[in-house]
Amino acid sequence: MARLSVNIGSLHLKNPVLTASGTFGYGEEFADFVDLSRLGGFVVKGTTLHSREGNDYPRMAETPSGMLNAVGLQNKGVGYFIDNIYPRIKDCGSEIIVNVSGASPADYVAVAERLTPLQGIRAIELNISCPNVKQGGMAFGTTCAGAASVVSAVRRAWNKTLIVKLSPNVTDIVEIARAAEDEGADSVSLINTLMGMAVDVERRRPMLSTITGGLSGPAVRPVAVRMVWQVAKAVKIPVIGLGGITCGRDALEFLMAGATAVQIGTANFLDPAATMRVIDEIEEYCTRHKISDIREIIGII
């Protein structure tokens, strides 16, 4: 059996398969379908300092080979996560990464500080790329100065693994990745959803309450693979690739383009056991191609 373990900063993953924030709940929702302890890790729902109700319904629209969402970071706040959710999931046998969002650098820092004492949280992923909230979110992820302001502030407060999640809604994602690296990020993950829009022509109105939303699923995969390849060539820190992965083949595409690990998002809705299948298929590929260590193929393109 091939060795699948990889490192993201000081975070050790038993395999490169993680789940994407906002698509896997807190893991528990999938317990009947997935052996959580087999995952490299999972990234929980976007977490903010205070609870958020999110956007109005409708928040979702199906599109060709994908979907638009406009959830808007509905969550009960970091305090609720620490008191109620973390104790239930902390012993699941897999790395738990908290996806952190905020409206100001101080918000991000405050959430990171609250998470610091939790032994079971060895990494956070800064969401500076959410297209579905008015304040903050993507605003930080679309300029180098914005990204740098959040990353440098959190870096001073958080000494465990720091992942920065990048927005594809920019002219040059490479320069944002470099800004994150320069401010001390241990890794960058990409891509978040692509801004999109759909119209219900019968009712003559937008499909989403927010008019625009974030596109995910296989429809975005070629864009995501291209961006991962560009970024992996330009930075020295490990890259986490995601966007439209549904099977082992798709995951391998990202690994070969330079990703050290991958995240599975929308595919969890189509097949709740998608993550298990991806791991099995990567193992099977390695056996078939006589690969003894997954790192042999990372970034070969």
Added chain:
Amino acid sequence: MKICTDFRLTESRHLSPAYGLLTLQSEEPLPEIHAGQFAQVRADGSKTTFLRRPISICSADPETRTIRLLIRRAGNGTAALIDTPAGHLINIMLPLGRPFDIQAPDQSTDRPLLIGGGVGVAPLLFLGHEMRQAGICPEFLIGARSASDLLLLDEFKALGDVHITTDDGSLGHRGVVTAHPRLQRPVSQIFCCGPAPMMKAVAAAAAKLGASCQVSLENMMACGIGACLCCVEKTVRGNVCVCTEGPVFNINQLTWLD
């Protein structure tokens, strides 16, 4: 316990051009399923259908490991399901969501009224069965556009009295369900599933009659298991997921009557 597995389509009955009744058998034993719960069904026969489709469970028989789904042709996904040839496999995740809350009426003469519109009758058939098993006699009020849209009437009649309304008057009373004389008389429990405007009208009627009222919502869904937060409904406790906290809600939890 939820399962996600292939079911074999053992029988597909076209009840009318618009409606199909699918009988599906699981390889695996069925988990416990109750009326009001739903399934997330993959429509592999449709090239344009990406997500699973939420469909109420119309009946479930653990002994034969079969379920039935009553489906209305709404778009490509439901059409592909209705047109799937018998013998094919359909991937289904179930049971999802919370069932109807069945309570014995205060007086034995008091009968719960199950109000359904269109394909919304699907979970009410299952509910009627469960009530009969619990020794409760249900009464049905079923509304449809016209006589040909009234589905599985014989099965309803086997469970209790059936009142009917049609928009065109082709059977029963002409007009909407809330105009039916049965809703002029007292009733203590109402269970309702149908198009949103109908459920809102029934909820208002229930409030006037002082009846409790449970409704089953059909919000658009992606995951069906509480992971994506796409299916939310505004409630007195804020936004909640219809797929996990519902699809059945007591109307006193919703903000419809405010």
